[in-house]
Structure formats: structure tokens, C-alpha cells
Amino acid sequence: MSSWAEKIRAGDVRSISRAITTIEDARPEAEALLRELFPHTGRAAIVGVTGAPGTGKSTLVDRLAAHYRREGQTVGILAIDPTSPFTGGAILGDRIRMQGHASDPGIFIRSMATRGWLGGLAQSTAEAALVLDAAGKDVILIETVGVGQDEVEIVRLADCTLVVLVPGLGDDVQSLKAGLMEIADLFVINKADQPGADRFERQLRAVLEIVLERDAWRPPLVRTVATEDKGVGDLAAAIGRFGATIEDGGKRSRRRVEHWRERLVELIHRRLMLRVGQHLDAAQLERLAAAVAARQKDPFAAVDEILEKAGIR
Amino acid sequence: MSSWAEKIRAGDVRSISRAITTIEDARPEAEALLRELFPHTGRAAIVGVTGAPGTGKSTLVDRLAAHYRREGQTVGILAIDPTSPFTGGAILGDRIRMQGHASDPGIFIRSMATRGWLGGLAQSTAEAALVLDAAGKDVILIETVGVGQDEVEIVRLADCTLVVLVPGLGDDVQSLKAGLMEIADLFVINKADQPGADRFERQLRAVLEIVLERDAWRPPLVRTVATEDKGVGDLAAAIGRFGATIEDGGKRSRRRVEHWRERLVELIHRRLMLRVGQHLDAAQLERLAAAVAARQKDPFAAVDEILEKAGIR
Numbered sequence: 106m107s108s109w110a111e112k113i114r115a116g117d118v119r120s121i122s123r124a125i126t127t128i129e130d131a132r133p134e135a136e137a138l139l140r141e142l143f144p145h146t147g148r149a150a151i152v153g154v155t156g157a158p159g160t161g162k163s164t165l166v167d168r169l170a171a172h173y174r175r176e177g178q179t180v181g182i183l184a185i186d187p188t189s190p191f192t193g194g195a196i197l198g199d200r201i202r203m204q205g206h207a208s209d210p211g212i213f214i215r216s217m218a219t220r221g222w223l224g225g226l227a228q229s230t231a232e233a234a235l236v237l238d239a240a241g242k243d244v245i246l247i248e249t250v251g252v253g254q255d256e257v258e259i260v261r262l263a264d265c266t267l268v269v270l271v272p273g274l275g276d277d278v279q280s281l282k283a284g285l286m287e288i289a290d291l292f293v294i295n296k297a298d299q300p301g302a303d304r305f306e307r308q309l310r311a312v313l314e315i316v317l318e319r320d321a322w323r324p325p326l327v328r329t330v331a332t333e334d335k336g337v338g339d340l341a342a343a344i345g346r347f348g349a350t351i352e353d354g355g356k357r358s359r360r361r362v363e364h365w366r367e368r369l370v371e372l373i374h375r376r377l378m379l380r381v382g383q384h385l386d387a388a389q390l391e392r393l394a395a396a397v398a399a400r401q402k403d404p405f406a407a408v409d410e411i412l413e414k415a416g417i418r
Numbered sequence: 419m420s421s422w423a424e425k426i427r428a429g430d431v432r433s434i435s436r437a438i439t440t441i442e443d444a445r446p447e448a449e450a451l452l453r454e455l456f457p458h459t460g461r462a463a464i465v466g467v468t469g470a471p472g473t474g475k476s477t478l479v480d481r482l483a484a485h486y487r488r489e490g491q492t493v494g495i496l497a498i499d500p501t502s503p504f505t506g507g508a509i510l511g512d513r514i515r516m517q518g519h520a521s522d523p524g525i526f527i528r529s530m531a532t533r534g535w536l537g538g539l540a541q542s543t544a545e546a547a548l549v550l551d552a553a554g555k556d557v558i559l560i561e562t563v564g565v566g567q568d569e570v571e572i573v574r575l576a577d578c579t580l581v582v583l584v585p586g587l588g589d590d591v592q593s594l595k596a597g598l599m600e601i602a603d604l605f606v607i608n609k610a611d612q613p614g615a616d617r618f619e620r621q622l623r624a625v626l627e628i629v630l631e632r633d634a635w636r637p638p639l640v641r642t643v644a645t646e647d648k649g650v651g652d653l654a655a656a657i658g659r660f661g662a663t664i665e666d667g668g669k670r671s672r673r674r675v676e677h678w679r680e681r682l683v684e685l686i687h688r689r690l691m692l693r694v695g696q697h698l699d700a701a702q703l704e705r706l707a708a709a710v711a712a713r714q715k716d717p718f719a720a721v722d723e724i725l726e727k728a729g730i731r
Contacts, residue, residue: 140718362707365711369706369721376725394678405449405685406453407682412689417730
């Protein structure tokens, strides 16, 4: 375990990959490894990037990574793929991206897919970010498709969250996904060379005035054309300014405390459910569920029974 | 408690409303009430209705409810509003709908909003449905906006799930939200008088052929124009046929067992978190989170400490 952790800290790609797979599969050795790595974390700048499909997030993340590399910083990228019949393409695209950076040891790219259990993806993404942090990556970019609650939770572990929008994708500012407005530290208007960009920006500013509370943070708007590498330097500068601002006011450490408060609650949940799982096999659960469905037992009585077996009540 | 349950079973509107509020607020007496009501549930047909904003779900649900009323059946409607700055209109709209049915004691309409804790809305919707079931409603219509994981969980408690789509809303069949395809027992193409309805239906059938496994259920497609009350009778008939089909094959009872398996796991989670919460106040959690954020303590050690306090380890 110690030599594994040592190799990760030295940036060994295969050791990092194996650690993330161990986390994804929720194997028991993940906890021991993370305990070993934990004291060496907390140094990386974590940037979350979210937005609807088609906004060009992946290209933007690639260009941003290349920018940081030119400045001599090392980069980790976690691309989150919610499982769906339609994401095969995204995973494939990601493999192609990995090849583009294959010759650069200063960049690590990894796709993570949901394993289908509640909160599992947010948890394993956060743990994978700890691994990259311990491996000495200066910047960790976490890319998600902004479609659901899961994604919102994932980006909340970031020090700075970018919400990527594009003008004239057929959707108005009004159709912005619920929750996406509130989590943005910075808005990126990508594909800003498309018609309607000015109007879109005005609309966005107007909606923000309505939605955000009076003394809330006003997220800066940065325009980019990622495919032509335009505005990427400005975006990196804006991310840097945001980092300095929250560092000054102690907001970054408050945000991290808040992050850990939520993570502790999730860890408690996971620990307790594992404990229950040790005393309850699938067949027993199925039998109890059938008894409840047939109204032979009420659900609260069934739960009492399960917890008694686990020695928790 | 018993007289409250009696009043609910007699269909008393104020008692039903008070029960749902108690559930929404997660007040302790909710459990005792649900235990009392539980043996009298399991009779209602639960229909879930989901789809993107703008598909006309609310109007469709209203017309469907009116159809069932004409057939002499009693109806409960639960309209789920995920909290967002943009849902004020939906809640208002719902109040207006309630007034339209105010003179009919055979129909009960209620909006439910999320109280912001994970899984809370799915849980309280399921419990509110039990109350309406015990109150003798023949049909319970649960209406959600199909945008996230929460909504998918909510509709899974239904015996029959309708996914409402509209042709030419700027979005192709390809942009269907991940997960919405897989949960549909029945597709409704609403606003079917709009141009492109035929093409849309062909596209949808083609995509279903790709997405669904060979021996999976092929959801029927029903066309409606809810605003003109067209196709609503056909839809009710299709829902009835689906109910008969799954009743025959024992699929309905398997589905209900599956539902209760998931609900039991959620109830265990809630029970355990309440137990932990009794031994851990917010200030203690905050202190531990701060220690972890400062890397003075690793998160797993913090969790061990919390569980020891709760007497669970």
C-alpha cells in the first residue's frame, strides 16, 4: 500500500490509473490508499466545467489544459460520463483526446462512468480528484454534462465552477437548466463567433440580475471560441482572479469546509449501508419487499427488522 | 392518530392535505400515520407523467383526470415542482388548476416541492401517494418535469409511466434526456396537430429500435392534442390495456416488489441518518469538516469518530 501511494505521489501514470479503477469499483483497498494519500492533498486548484451537450466543453477543457501546460503547470482531467445509451460517443471521443496528449507526461486524462448507485459518481469523482491532487497535479479539470443533480454535486467539489453556454443553440437563456445558474462562479460563452452572441450575453446578464440575490457573487462572463483557441488565455486569467478573490476573503477555505461537511455525510451513509449490507442479503431484502408489496408487513416494521439484524437498533 | 386516519380514509380533503404537509416537512408523526394507513393501500392505479417543460403535461393530466371523472373514477393528482427560481409560475399555474376542479370532491390536486435533501422528494411523493391511495382515489396521477435523476426515481413508483413528447420543439428525438427512453411504458406525442408529427413519430420509433433491447417492452405511441381534448380517451384506453397486460404476466406485482425494495433501502438510509443526527449536532460536524479540510484529520477517521458517538460501530 505504501509503495503504491509513493508511486502515485511520484506521478506514475499506471499507479494513478489503477487507483482510480479501485475507487470506481468501490473496492475495499481504496479507503486504505486514500488514507495514505490524504495528508498530501489540498494543494491542487480544482476547476469544474459543466454545461449542456453541444456547448463544446471537451474542446474548451482541452485548450485550457494546453494553456496551463504552456505555463509549466501539470494538469489532471476527469471527464464524467453519466451512463446512457447515447454516451458511447463521448467516451470514444475522450479516448481520442487522450491520444492527443499521450506524449505529455504532465497531463493525465481519465473518463469516469457512473456505476449506477446513488451518489456513487460524485463520491468516486471526489476521490479520484484526491488521487490526482496527491500525484502533484497543479490544476484538476473536472468536466461534466450539466443535466442533473449528480452533476451539480460533482462540480460542487471544485474551487471554481465554470458553466459553459453557447448562443443560439435553439435554447434561450430562460431554458437554462435549474440549478446551473446558481452554481456558476464564472460563465463561459463559447462559440462566441456565432450570431446572436451579444444578445445572448445581454439576456444572460438580465436573467442573472433577477435570479441572483442582491449581494451574491456576480459571475464574470468570458467569451471563447475554443475550436480556434480564442479567449482561452482570458478564461485562465479569469479563473486565476477568481481564485485570488476567494483566497483573500477566506471563501476558498469556507467552501472546502462545506465540501467536506457534505462528503462526511456521504461517507457515513456509505459506511452504514455497507454495514447493513453485511447482515442482509439480496434474497432477504427481496422477501421483505414482497411482504410489504402484498401488505403483509408495513415498510417501517420491515426496516426495524433489518436494522435489528444488523445490530444497529 | 386513528381518527385522523379514519378521516383520510373517508376522503376528507383537509385531513389529506394535512397528512401530505406532515410528510413534506418530515415530521415524526408522519410515520405513525402511514403505518395506520398502510394496510388500506395498494388498490389505486398509479400513473406517472413526465416530459420536458413545454410539452403540455399539466393540460394533459387535467384532461386525463376529467376523463376518469366522467367514467366515475376518483382521481388524485400530485404535481412535483423541483425547486428552482423558475418554477414560481408552475406552482401558480397549479393553484389555478385547483380552482377549476374546486367544486368536485372526487378530485384532489396537490403541488409538492422539494425540501432540498437528497432523495427527499421521491420519498415524500411516494408517501403522499400512499395517503391518496388510502383515501380511496381510484387513479393517482403523478406529474414531474423530466429533467433529472430525482424525477426518474419519482416516476418509478408508478404502475404505468407516460413520457410526453412534442414534435418540433426545436429538439430532435436524439436530444431526448438520458433515461427518459428507458422508463417509458407509453409515449404520448402531444400537440400532435403541429407540423412534423409524422416525421417525429417515425424518428422516435427508429430510435427505440436502436435503444431498446430486442425482447424489451415496445411502448405504444399515443397521439394527443390535450388543449382540444383530442386523443385523451385513446390514451386512457392505452393506459388501461397496459395495466391489463402487466397484471396478466405478474409484471405489476414484480414492479411493486422492486419499488418496495428500493423504498426499504431509502427508509433504512433515513432511519440511520436520523440516528446519527441525534448524536451529532451541526457545530460538531462543522468542526470535523474543518479539521479534515485543514488535513488535520483524514475523512475516514472523522467518520469513525462520528459513528462511535452514535453507538453504531
